[in-house]
Amino acid sequence: MQPVISVKDLTKTYASGFVALKDINLQIQRGEIFALLGPNGAGKTTLINIICGIVNPTHGRVTADGHDIITDYRAARSRIGLVPQELSTDSFETVLSAVKFSRGLFGKAPNQTYIEKILCDLSLWDKRNDKIMTLSGGMKRRVMIAKALSHEPQILFLDEPSAGVDVELRHDMWEMVRGLRTSGVTIILTTHYIEEAEEMADRIGIIHKGEIILVEDKAKLMDKLGKRQLTLHLQSPLERIPVDLTQYPLELSVDGSQLTYTFSTRGEQTEISDLFQRLAQHGIGFKDLESSQSSLEDIFVNLVSERV
Amino acid sequence: MNIHAIRAIYLFELARTWRTIMQSIASPVISTSLYFVVFGSAIGSRMTEIDGISYGAFIVPGLIMLALMTESIFNASFGIYMPKFSGTIYEILSAPISYVEIVIGYVGAAATKSIILGLLILATAQFFVSFEVEHPLWMLTFLTLTAITFSLFGFIIGVWADGFEKLQVIPMMIITPLTFLGGSFYSISMLPPLWQKITLLNPVVYLIDGFRWSFYSTSNINLIVSLGMTLTFLAICIAIVWWIFRTGYGLKN
Numbered sequence: 349m350q351p352v353i354s355v356k357d358l359t360k361t362y363a364s365g366f367v368a369l370k371d372i373n374l375q376i377q378r379g380e381i382f383a384l385l386g387p388n389g390a391g392k393t394t395l396i397n398i399i400c401g402i403v404n405p406t407h408g409r410v411t412a413d414g415h416d417i418i419t420d421y422r423a424a425r426s427r428i429g430l431v432p433q434e435l436s437t438d439s440f441e442t443v444l445s446a447v448k449f450s451r452g453l454f455g456k457a458p459n460q461t462y463i464e465k466i467l468c469d470l471s472l473w474d475k476r477n478d479k480i481m482t483l484s485g486g487m488k489r490r491v492m493i494a495k496a497l498s499h500e501p502q503i504l505f506l507d508e509p510s511a512g513v514d515v516e517l518r519h520d521m522w523e524m525v526r527g528l529r530t531s532g533v534t535i536i537l538t539t540h541y542i543e544e545a546e547e548m549a550d551r552i553g554i555i556h557k558g559e560i561i562l563v564e565d566k567a568k569l570m571d572k573l574g575k576r577q578l579t580l581h582l583q584s585p586l587e588r589i590p591v592d593l594t595q596y597p598l599e600l601s602v603d604g605s606q607l608t609y610t611f612s613t614r615g616e617q618t619e620i621s622d623l624f625q626r627l628a629q630h631g632i633g634f635k636d637l638e639s640s641q642s643s644l645e646d647i648f649v650n651l652v653s654e655r656v
Numbered sequence: 657m658n659i660h661a662i663r664a665i666y667l668f669e670l671a672r673t674w675r676t677i678m679q680s681i682a683s684p685v686i687s688t689s690l691y692f693v694v695f696g697s698a699i700g701s702r703m704t705e706i707d708g709i710s711y712g713a714f715i716v717p718g719l720i721m722l723a724l725m726t727e728s729i730f731n732a733s734f735g736i737y738m739p740k741f742s743g744t745i746y747e748i749l750s751a752p753i754s755y756v757e758i759v760i761g762y763v764g765a766a767a768t769k770s771i772i773l774g775l776l777i778l779a780t781a782q783f784f785v786s787f788e789v790e791h792p793l794w795m796l797t798f799l800t801l802t803a804i805t806f807s808l809f810g811f812i813i814g815v816w817a818d819g820f821e822k823l824q825v826i827p828m829m830i831i832t833p834l835t836f837l838g839g840s841f842y843s844i845s846m847l848p849p850l851w852q853k854i855t856l857l858n859p860v861v862y863l864i865d866g867f868r869w870s871f872y873s874t875s876n877i878n879l880i881v882s883l884g885m886t887l888t889f890l891a892i893c894i895a896i897v898w899w900i901f902r903t904g905y906g907l908k909n
Contacts, residue, residue: 400750404904422658422752430750436743440675445668452664453751495747 350414351375352503352534353399358408360394360558368394370558372408376503381525381535383545383566385648386555392538393433395555396505400430412503426454429501433508433538435488439481443472446480447494454499466494469524486517493524504528506537510544522548542648554648576641578609578620580627580634590630596623607634661753665761666768669735673769680731681773684723688777691719692784695841706843707874712785716778717868718840724774724799725806725835725860729827732766732810737817745907755901759811766807767800774799787871794879795870801886802863806831808893815906834860839868844876859889 353376360369369391376382386392397403399410401421409416415423438446447463467473470490475483480491489509496504506525510518518541525535525548539545545552545566552569554562562569585604596619599608609623627634673680695715703711739745748758781787789795810827817823838860844852855861856877866882869875875882900906 397746400746402746402749422754425750425752428750430746432743432746434743436746438742438744440672445671449664449668450747452660453747453753455658455660455752457660 349378352378352413353536354409354411355395355399356409358395358398358410359406360391360398360403361406368558369398372555372558372560374553374560374563376534376536377551378534379529379532380550381529381537381548382551382553383549384536384538384553384555385542385545386538390555391558392555393507394558396430396507396536396538400428400505401425422455426499427502429496429499429504431489431492431496431504431506431509433511435485435492435512437480437488437491440479442477442479443467443483443491443494444476446491447498450495451498456499462500463498466497469527470494471520485512486514489513489517489521493521497528501533503534503536506535508538510539510541518544575646576611576639578611578637578639580607580609581605581636581638582607583633583635586632590632593623593626593630596626607632658751658753658757661751662757662761662764665748665758666765669731669762669765670768672735673731680727680769681776684727684773685776685780688719688723689780689784691715692781706846707872709787709872709874710785713787713872714843714868715841716781716785716787717871718835718838718864719781720774720777720799721802721860721864721867722835722840723777724770724802725831725863726827727773728766728770728803728806729810729813729831731769732763732807733814733817733823733827734810735762735766736811736814737823740814740907749907755898758901759808759897763804763807763811766810767803770803770807771799774803789871790873791870795867798863798867798870798883798886801890802867805886805890805893808890808897812893812896812900815900818906831860834858835864839864839876859885862886 353374355372355374358369358372359367361367372391372395374395384392384395394403398405399412399417401417401424405418411417412424413427415421415427417424438449441449444463444467447467448458451458451463464473467476470493472487472490472494475487480488483491489512493506493509509521509525513521522544525537529535535548537544537549549566552562552564552566553560582605586600586607587604589598589600589607597610599610600606601608609620611619692712692715695711699711705711706714739748778789813823813826837855838858839855844855844861844865847855862877862882862885865875865877866879866886869879869882
């Protein structure tokens with residue numbers, strides 16, 4: 349299937365000489381939710397801005413729904429909606445006129461019914477005649493989403509959508525994003541809230557210092573790079589791990605009271621029952637146990653720190 | 657052509673005029689009326705005719721041009737600078753709209769506002785002095801060309817400016833002096849011979865002189881030369897705007 353966004357050998361060097369993107373190659377599949385993760389200054393916003401036409405690329409080619417963003421920019425841009433990171437709004441405009449303006453800007457004829465639906469979906473209908481400057485930060489974020497959706501885009505970029513948004517709105521937004529995906533919209537989001545990517549994304553891309561260091565299906569990524577840990581609280585402290593148990597990835601706490609067993613999330617865990625039998629043979633009993641699994645955040649931090 | 661986008665920008669910009677009607681329309685009309693009172697009635701009553709025209713009537717075209725130029729620059733520069741300042745320029749740049757369409761939207765709205773203002777001042781002037789426009793079509797031609805040209809010039813300033821001071825500096829430091837020294841309040845034939853030659857370096861002289869001819873059929877400069885200079889300035893502005901969009905200067909990183 350043809351990707352809805354295709355980025356090939358994309359490079360961006362700013363006039364100052366700063367290289368923001370280095371040979372980026374990326375394909376976004378139609379209808380997926382793709383989360384682009386990366387630390388501050390990694391190049392996430394530059395990448396989005398190039399795809400949306402806000403920043404000129406230095407080298408490389410980008411297509412949106414098969415249309416080149418430079419040579420066929422009208423077709424490419426008409427398919428894209430963007431919710432930028434900054435809360436950039438026309439403060440003196442009303443919600444309704446701002447959203448109508450966005451629809452017109454993207455070449456769509458006025459459609460009162462559709463605009464009303466968007467505003468209702470985002471709980472903005474009651475505020476439609478309010479000036480944007482009178483709204484809270486969360487409501488302004490909703491207005492920006494409404495503006496981005498006003499021209500019925502097939503691809504929606506959400507650049508840090510949860511920045512400065514309270515928990516309730518964040519969950520509302522997640523629901524809305526899922527609803528958009530169900531209706532066939534492809535979502536690309538950047539976020540600092542890795543919980544957000546873990547909650548919503550189908551695939552994860554990690555960008556660091558202008559380079560894509562990983563693109564993977566979220567479930568596979570969690571499976572491949574995720575770790576589980578089993579911690580045993582021992583009945584009696586151990587001085588050291590018995591020699592014939594060193595074949596297991598075990599770690600003894602400093603005070604000898606806890607034994608931690610680290611294993612992959614992949615495959616069947618027959619090794620655990622073997623370990624328990626061997627511990628029993630050595631007379632090592634435990635009074636409690638707990639298990640934990642690494643989050644996407646742990647994976648992200650590990651991957652990025654490996655590169656530093 | 658993305659007609660909906662042009663319409664959206666055009667109406668959005670015009671809406672700002674109605675929102676700020678005191679600043680956009682009332683204030684320039686009142687200021688110009690004060691010029692008529694001070695220069696036309698108070699001082700003008702003590703001055704002789706210029707080229708067979710009463711002083712009050714003589715300054716009408718110059719005052720309209722003064723307002724037209726300053727307001728065209730202000731409207732267009734503010735129109736494109738504000739999205740840059742507030743960050744909403746992202747929406748313009750990411751929309752499926754060509755550079756020509758962006759310019760038509762912003763410059764068209766700015767020029768429309770200025771033309772409306774010019775016609776309002778023309779109507780207001782009737783309350784203070786008696787005059788007739790002998791060549792109304794030429795008058796409208798000069799009015800429209802000047803409004804478009806200076807709106808384009810304002811658009812360039814708005815793109816170039818990275819702060820409110822820069823937005824003001826060229827209109828205040830260059831355009832206003834050139835307009836005052838361009839024959840708004842006097843005929844260049846009243847100047848000493850050397851200054852008559854020097855003043856021809858001022859492009860505004862040609863605009864005011866051509867515009868005044870459309871009122872009274874008298875001019876110091878040939879009409880075709882005035883028209884040619886106006887069109888030259890228009891062409892220069894178009895070339896600069898074309899370069900801005902080709903390079904992304906001031907708009908795209």
